[in-house]
Amino acid sequence: MSFSKVYMISVPGVVGQVWLLEQIPGPPSRPLIGNVFQLAVEPSETVMGNIINAQDNSESDYVKAVERMIKIIKLRQYRPWLHLNFMFRLLGPTKEHDACIDILHDMSRRAITERKRARAKQQEARNEPQECDKPGKKKRLRFLDLLLDYAEDNPDLTDENIREEVDTLMVAGFHTTSSALNWILYVIGLYPDIQAKVKEEIDGIFGSSDRPVTVADLRQMQYLENCIKETMRIFPPVATISRAIQEEVVINNYCIPAGTSVTVFIYKLHHDPEQFPDPEVFDPDRFLPENANKRHPFAYIPFSAGPRNCIGQKLAMMEMKTVVCILLRRFRVESQVPRENIEIISTVVLQPKNGNILKLFPREKLI
Numbered sequence: 001m002s003f004s005k006v007y008m009i010s011v012p013g014v015v016g017q018v019w020l021l022e023q024i025p026g027p028p029s030r031p032l033i034g035n036v037f038q039l040a041v042e043p044s045e046t047v048m049g050n051i052i053n054a055q056d057n058s059e060s061d062y063v064k065a066v067e068r069m070i071k072i073i074k075l076r077q078y079r080p081w082l083h084l085n086f087m088f089r090l091l092g093p094t095k096e097h098d099a100c101i102d103i104l105h106d107m108s109r110r111a112i113t114e115r116k117r118a119r120a121k122q123q124e125a126r127n128e129p130q131e132c133d134k135p136g137k138k139k140r141l142r143f144l145d146l147l148l149d150y151a152e153d154n155p156d157l158t159d160e161n162i163r164e165e166v167d168t169l170m171v172a173g174f175h176t177t178s179s180a181l182n183w184i185l186y187v188i189g190l191y192p193d194i195q196a197k198v199k200e201e202i203d204g205i206f207g208s209s210d211r212p213v214t215v216a217d218l219r220q221m222q223y224l225e226n227c228i229k230e231t232m233r234i235f236p237p238v239a240t241i242s243r244a245i246q247e248e249v250v251i252n253n254y255c256i257p258a259g260t261s262v263t264v265f266i267y268k269l270h271h272d273p274e275q276f277p278d279p280e281v282f283d284p285d286r287f288l289p290e291n292a293n294k295r296h297p298f299a300y301i302p303f304s305a306g307p308r309n310c311i312g313q314k315l316a317m318m319e320m321k322t323v324v325c326i327l328l329r330r331f332r333v334e335s336q337v338p339r340e341n342i343e344i345i346s347t348v349v350l351q352p353k354n355g356n357i358l359k360l361f362p363r364e365k366l367i
């Protein structure tokens with residue numbers, strides 16, 4: 001079988017996660033892939049404006065630095081002796097590490113400086129705060145504007161503090177969503193009956209219209225939402241989280257002293273047969289209210305739980321539904337790697353070791 005082009009759905013840093021092999025002849029795919037990318041990088045667009053331009057320039061220094069950093073983190077993760085800073089300084093690729101960090105931080109600093117400059121100009125012109133929304137709608141500021149506004153009244157929040165927040169949001173927002181999307185597309189491409197049901201739900205919402213997806217549409221996609229939840233159960237994008245214990249706790253007669261670093265293995269939690277019978281079986285109905293309500297509230301925590309849980313989970317769900325919806329309206333998806341052959345690795349996020357090959361078949365009647 002021959003393919004005209006090979007596209008990659010991935011945001012910088014997770015290159016090789018999903019490969020889309022577009023079969024010829026097909027509809028022009030660039031706009032579609034463009035849309036997918038745009039949605040997947042929404043957090044970075046919102047935070048950083050357009051300065052990375054990663055969709056069009058995967059060779060940018062920023063993109064390369066993110067990719068390189070992920071490799072360095074992986075290298076460090078699997079070599080416990082490098083966890084200690086002084087050992088890493090002694091034996092690790094510190095020169096490269098520091099150079100990557102400089103590129104990443106500089107980019108965030110640039111975004112902040114440029115936004116400040118733009119705000120000053122706009123303020124001069126209109127003498128009113130900037131809004132993302134159209135006039136008449138509830139005022140919503142960009143994340144970066146919120147921080148800059150706050151800093152104006154609270155000088156304790158320095159530019160470096162803001163830079164750290166921007167970095168957190170960038171990393172927390174795009175790798176995770178990209179990983180989740182990878183697995184959702186994998187699962188949808190693996191189980192034709194599941195895909196048919198998702199498509200049926202989408203068709204029920206859009207009929208033969210080619211109108212864009214709205215927030216109201218997304219709310220109706222309950223079956224797709226349950227598929228996404230079930231995917232993140234089997235393949236949690238963030239497989240582990242860690243906490244520094246602040247006061248001594250006793251769990252099952254084991255005493256964990258204050259100061260200990262504890263790791264919660266979300267992947268294992270999500271595969272607990274007591275909470276999820278036949279844990280390897282993909283069953284979106286586990287998330288029907290009557291089934292989900294029976295489970296322990298912390299049995300399923302793809303977005304973590306408690307006061308430091310994910311602040312982007314609603315946005316992530318909206319992004320994932322939108323991307324799947326756009327794709328399935330135009331293509332039938334077929335996963336090429338059987339479940340028993342998929343090798344999983346967890347670096348920053350959970351990903352298939354050797355990528356995820358998908359075939360896209362243009363739908364006969366394109367909606």
Ligand code: HEM
Binds near residue numbers: 043308
């Ligand atoms: C499927 C997509 C996502 C998954 C699975 C996910 C998962 C998580 C998890 C597990 C944590 C907790 C980390 C920890 O406890 O150490 C977290 C935190 C966070 N997430 Fe997400 N996330 C996703 C998407 C997003 C998006 C789209 C954004 C922003 C636009 C975002 C922003 C954040 C931030 C800022 C934190 C840190 C919160 C804090 O420390 O208080 N995430 N996320």
